Amino acid sequence: MEYLLLFVATVLVNNFVLVQFLGICPFLGVSKQVSTSVGMGIATTFVMVMAALASWLIQHFILIPLGLQYLQTLSFILVIAALVQLVEMFLHKSIPGLYRAMGIFLPLITTNCAVLGLALNAMLRNYNLGESLVYGFGAGVGFTLALILIAGIREEIQFADIPKPLKGQAIALIIAGLLSLAFSGFAGMI
């Protein structure tokens, strides 16, 4: 029950993109089509779960015993980057179709601040391993949800008669703002 609550809270109430404003770059960059945003969302979710696991291990077996918590940011970035590389190699070898479909998104996840934010947040809140994993998964699902929502809307407005100065990224930012406003309605639910 506790885990379920944490999951819902991470997906909706504290949505990484729309409430905490993390990972805005892929949110605007890869949200023109629903199909690509689904791929990006799944890849990010996978990396987030792996990052939650790896960062927890680093924190509890290296940083805390040595009293080096102030090196969290550095070590987490290192681990996440290595992890993404590993995932990329693995996909290239075993599932080349998926590798090609994801293309440039995969290496881009390395620089997605939502992944780093997740690792740092989980440590800040002193989650245990199970909670960290659920938190990571929830963050990924929330990210995917936000991405699909905005991609769906952007597909719908493609043929709309948008005033010229607002075309492209400008209207996307306005949509993002409105979506964020909508998600603020979940505040205080849990």
Place this chain on the structure above:
Amino acid sequence: MYNSLVALASMGGLGIVLSVGLVIAAKMFAVESDERTEQIETALPGVNCGACGYAGCRSLAEAIASGKAPVNGCPVGGLAVAQKIAEIMGTITEAPARKVAQVLCKGGCEEAKQRAEYDGPKNCRVMNIIQGGDKACTYGCLGGGTCVEACPFDAMYMNENGLPVVIEEKCTGCGKCVEACPRNIIILVGEEYGVHIRCRSHAPGKEVRQVCQVGCIACRRCEKECPVNAITVADNLAEIDYDKCTVCRRCVAVCPMHTIEAQEGKPEIPAKIAG
């Protein structure tokens, strides 16, 4: 001092462990790839337009490296790119046949009759669905400029008359505009051909006259005039067989509606008459 040493050692250690892990993983998951693929990919234009018939420059590079596609498979890059790739593959090549887009409609705002005011989105596909746009002719250009938007090379623009114009020097023959046009009035033609029947209307001559000043009325004069039988009139429309056309321009002179148009700077091809 002690603290910073521990920090240095642990982070350095972490880095080394991860990098060794990655090296091992790279060996384990190594994918054998033809190094020529990379070289060919860099030689290609990299716009991923799909004119070659493959999904993108990367796919074409793979196909060329494995011998499935010819070295001059990229129609966009032309001779320069073909030669570079030929060098990589160790063969020689000739220039790929260059094709350019031709718009087969002359009915702009002036020539074509308007039957309604259209105030919706300026997009040909939308216009085509909404009662077929504002022009009375149901075969011609809608004037929404979707082909111009689709062009990745800025080789098209809309003129004041509401018709798309192809800048042939910039056109690479990628076919994006051909796909974009819901009326199928844009075709790819070898660049040497300079005579085009710019109408796609299958309506009977009388109807064409009512809606357009420059449409094909299927009078068959061009068919009779053509010395190499390159023009045939079928289903109320004259069509040109470019494989036979010698660009002699005789049809241009006899066309009463001035539908057939000759382009400047494209000379006659006399070799074909003998053959």
